[in-house]
Amino acid sequence: MEGHPLALHDVMFIPALVAQASDEQNKKWLRRAQRREIVGCYAQTELGHGSNLRKLETTATYDVSTQEFVLHTPQITSLKWWPGGLGKSSNYAVVVANMIVKEKHLGPHSFLVQLRDEITHQSLKGITVGDIGPKLSFNAIDNGFLGFDNYRIPRTNLLMRHSRVEPDGTYVKPPHAKINYSAMVRVRSHMATGQGNFLAQALTIAVRYSTVRRQGFIESGEQEVKVLDYQTQQHRLFPSIAKAYAFTFAGYETIRLYEQLLKEVDTGNVSLMADLHALTSGLKSVVTHQTAQGIEQARMACGGHGYSQASYISEIFGVAVGGCTYEGENMVMLLQLARYLVKSVEQIKAGESGKLGPLVAYLAVKVDGVDLEKGVEEYMKAFQHVSRLQTWKASEKFLKLLKSGEKREVAWNKSSVELTRASRLHTRLYIAETFKRSVQEVADPRLKEVLTDLLHLHVNYELLDMATYALEDGFLSSSQLDYVRDQLYFYLAKIRPNAVSLVDSWEFSDMQLRSVLGRRDGNVYENLVAWAKASPLNKTDVLPSVEKYLKPMMNSKL
Numbered sequence: 001m002e003g004h005p006l007a008l009h010d011v012m013f014i015p016a017l018v019a020q021a022s023d024e025q026n027k028k029w030l031r032r033a034q035r036r037e038i039v040g041c042y043a044q045t046e047l048g049h050g051s052n053l054r055k056l057e058t059t060a061t062y063d064v065s066t067q068e069f070v071l072h073t074p075q076i077t078s079l080k081w082w083p084g085g086l087g088k089s090s091n092y093a094v095v096v097a098n099m100i101v102k103e104k105h106l107g108p109h110s111f112l113v114q115l116r117d118e119i120t121h122q123s124l125k126g127i128t129v130g131d132i133g134p135k136l137s138f139n140a141i142d143n144g145f146l147g148f149d150n151y152r153i154p155r156t157n158l159l160m161r162h163s164r165v166e167p168d169g170t171y172v173k174p175p176h177a178k179i180n181y182s183a184m185v186r187v188r189s190h191m192a193t194g195q196g197n198f199l200a201q202a203l204t205i206a207v208r209y210s211t212v213r214r215q216g217f218i219e220s221g222e223q224e225v226k227v228l229d230y231q232t233q234q235h236r237l238f239p240s241i242a243k244a245y246a247f248t249f250a251g252y253e254t255i256r257l258y259e260q261l262l263k264e265v266d267t268g269n270v271s272l273m274a275d276l277h278a279l280t281s282g283l284k285s286v287v288t289h290q291t292a293q294g295i296e297q298a299r300m301a302c303g304g305h306g307y308s309q310a311s312y313i314s315e316i317f318g319v320a321v322g323g324c325t326y327e328g329e330n331m332v333m334l335l336q337l338a339r340y341l342v343k344s345v346e347q348i349k350a351g352e353s354g355k356l357g358p359l360v361a362y363l364a365v366k367v368d369g370v371d372l373e374k375g376v377e378e379y380m381k382a383f384q385h386v387s388r389l390q391t392w393k394a395s396e397k398f399l400k401l402l403k404s405g406e407k408r409e410v411a412w413n414k415s416s417v418e419l420t421r422a423s424r425l426h427t428r429l430y431i432a433e434t435f436k437r438s439v440q441e442v443a444d445p446r447l448k449e450v451l452t453d454l455l456h457l458h459v460n461y462e463l464l465d466m467a468t469y470a471l472e473d474g475f476l477s478s479s480q481l482d483y484v485r486d487q488l489y490f491y492l493a494k495i496r497p498n499a500v501s502l503v504d505s506w507e508f509s510d511m512q513l514r515s516v517l518g519r520r521d522g523n524v525y526e527n528l529v530a531w532a533k534a535s536p537l538n539k540t541d542v543l544p545s546v547e548k549y550l551k552p553m554m555n556s557k558l
């Protein structure tokens with residue numbers, strides 16, 4: 001769980017080669033990387049810049065006389081900073097640098113760069129590399145720093161699947177300006193399943209423990225209850241179980257779309273890029289945020305023992321919450337989706353609704369009301385309504401500011417909180433819709449029934465959470481919200497008998513969970529005592545600090 005020093009080799013280095021290196025280049029590099037003869041990472045973020053890639057300071061200047069690129073980090077803020085596996089493990093990196101050819105700045109491009117000797121593993125001349133120090137979590141990964149002092153690499157180390165620099169310095173442009181960002185889009189496409197998995201681990205621990213832990217009474221005179229029988233406990237945990245499933249289903253879809261994108265890009269069709277970028281930007285933001293919230297609730301649901309490292313939930317939290325920052329800080333990514341939403345509104349206003357992609361077509365269709373008692377489809381219409389309402393509101397605010405003479409960037413900044421709200425609602429609609437579609441496709445009737453209960457719980461929980469938007473324009477009445485609340489409580493109780501099976505179905509082994517509270521056999525108390533006894537502080541009865549500090553203090557006559 002603390003991460004693996006070679007994680008980025010598989011998660012970003014190899015995928016960056018697959019997506020961005022030419023077939024010819026990959027004949028040289030890919031097999032070696034796959035066999036782990038060379039170990040790589042993805043070095044993009046710098047000390048001074050991570051979000052704003054256009055301002056990266058590392059330069060790769062083409063020297064036509066030697067047909068080499070000269071990599072250079074001109075000042076302290078240009079040092080690469082954060083890349084996982086860079087500090088100590090990797091001997092190669094895909095380095096993102098601003099490419100300069102014939103004095104023209106051509107923006108961020110990716111280069112394969114050797115950092116360390118393949119035999120001695122010592123860093124090469126012109127390279128400064130090391131580890132950035134302990135972090136909140138992920139401490140088994142050597143996130144690193146990297147500097148270049150006019151370090152030369154061959155021209156052919158520019159990844160040339162989509163753009164090229166010819167020996168004479170002629171630049172051949174890629175078919176899409178942002179195609180070099182594909183390694184990030186890939187990771188974002190995979191994040192919903194990865195985060196769903198973190199959430200699932202925390203919930204497995206909390207739900208299992210909640211059936212072992214007995215405390216207090218629901219009805220007086222009976223045996224103390226399992227804490228999972230409290231409605232508040234169910235409310236804390238079950239909606240997150242639904243989310244863990246929902247994120248996984250949404251993630252399967254984005255992974256499929258990324259694979260499709262890769263194939264299409266190879267045939268020169270880049271039309272899916274904008275859609276997938278917008279979708280994955282929103283999804284990674286919403287999913288990581290809700291996962292962090294869900295894990296923290298799972299920890300609190302374990303009471304005092306949740307705070308002990310024996311629960312292991314704090315470690316899961318530390319790793320998962322990194323996702324709110326890496327692969328694009330969440331606010332920054334929500335604003336990327338917002339650009340797409342605003343453009344869609346502008347298209348509708350220009351009478352071009354027919355050109356809208358399938359995920360935003362609903363923005364053009366007004367619905368007057370819904371009959372929630374008819375089922376999940378009506379909930380979807382309600383989600384569409386709140387997302388449409390907020391998207392239009394935020395867009396109109398931005399467009400009005402523009403019309404009043406504000407500069408585009410200033411108008412954008414002044415509308416940005418509203419815009420991020422629109423992005424979240426749009427993404428939550430997408431998650432609910434993929435959840436619904438995925439459950440509809442389940443063939444086994446018994447499985448389908450349980451998942452349908454989870455889906456109902458999810459849509460009621462989500463709609464209640466968005467209630468202010470729906471009440472704002474009178475789309476939902478307060479009696480409709482009462483219905484939603486009743487449904488929510490009904491499904492909490494209905495799911496209770498299946499709760500343990502729902503988490504057990506993820507099939508995490510005790511070794512994976514590493515949690516005393518979440519043990520499959522439920523022997524929590526004996527093992528908590530054994531775990532505490534194994535604490536380093538208990539190796540001796542009397543600590544050396546007694547002689548050194550406590551006794552002088554206790555014997556002092558002051």
Ligand SMILES: CCCCC/C=C/C(=O)SCCNC(=O)CCNC(=O)[C@H](O)C(C)(C)COP(=O)(O)OP(=O)(O)OC[C@H]1O[C@@H](n2cnc3c(N)ncnc32)[C@H](O)[C@@H]1OP(=O)(O)O
Pocket residue numbers: 007008011042044045050051052053054084178181182184185187273274277325326327328329332336339340
């Ligand atoms: C096991 C643990 C693993 C952890 C691994 C972690 C790895 C990392 O963290 S790697 C580093 C990740 N870094 C980031 O994610 C940086 C975030 N920043 C960006 O991605 C970009 O800077 C940006 C997208 C926020 C902005 O890029 P910029 O070039 O400045 O583009 P504009 O804002 O001007 O937008 C222009 C235009 O391009 C569209 N666009 C941007 N990115 C993409 C893309 N990937 N695909 C398709 N289109 C893209 C953007 O939407 C704009 O479109 P229009 O609105 O139509 O103009």
Ligand SMILES: Cc1cc2nc3c(=O)[nH]c(=O)nc-3n(C[C@H](O)[C@H](O)[C@H](O)COP(=O)(O)OP(=O)(O)OC[C@H]3O[C@@H](n4cnc5c(N)ncnc54)[C@H](O)[C@@H]3O)c2cc1C
Pocket residue numbers: 008042043044045048049050051052081082083084138143322325326327328329330331332335
């Ligand atoms: C665990 C971990 C692993 C990582 N692994 C890698 C890796 O392998 N390779 C790699 O290259 N990088 C890696 N990174 C770096 C990571 O991708 C960046 O930290 C991330 O993209 C955020 O960029 P930043 O640090 O510049 O944040 P900043 O942009 O400085 O964010 C600071 C604040 O400014 C706000 N902000 C910034 N720009 C805007 C804007 N335009 N509009 C509104 N608000 C804005 C943000 O929302 C945030 O609140 C990793 C980071 C972490 C934490």
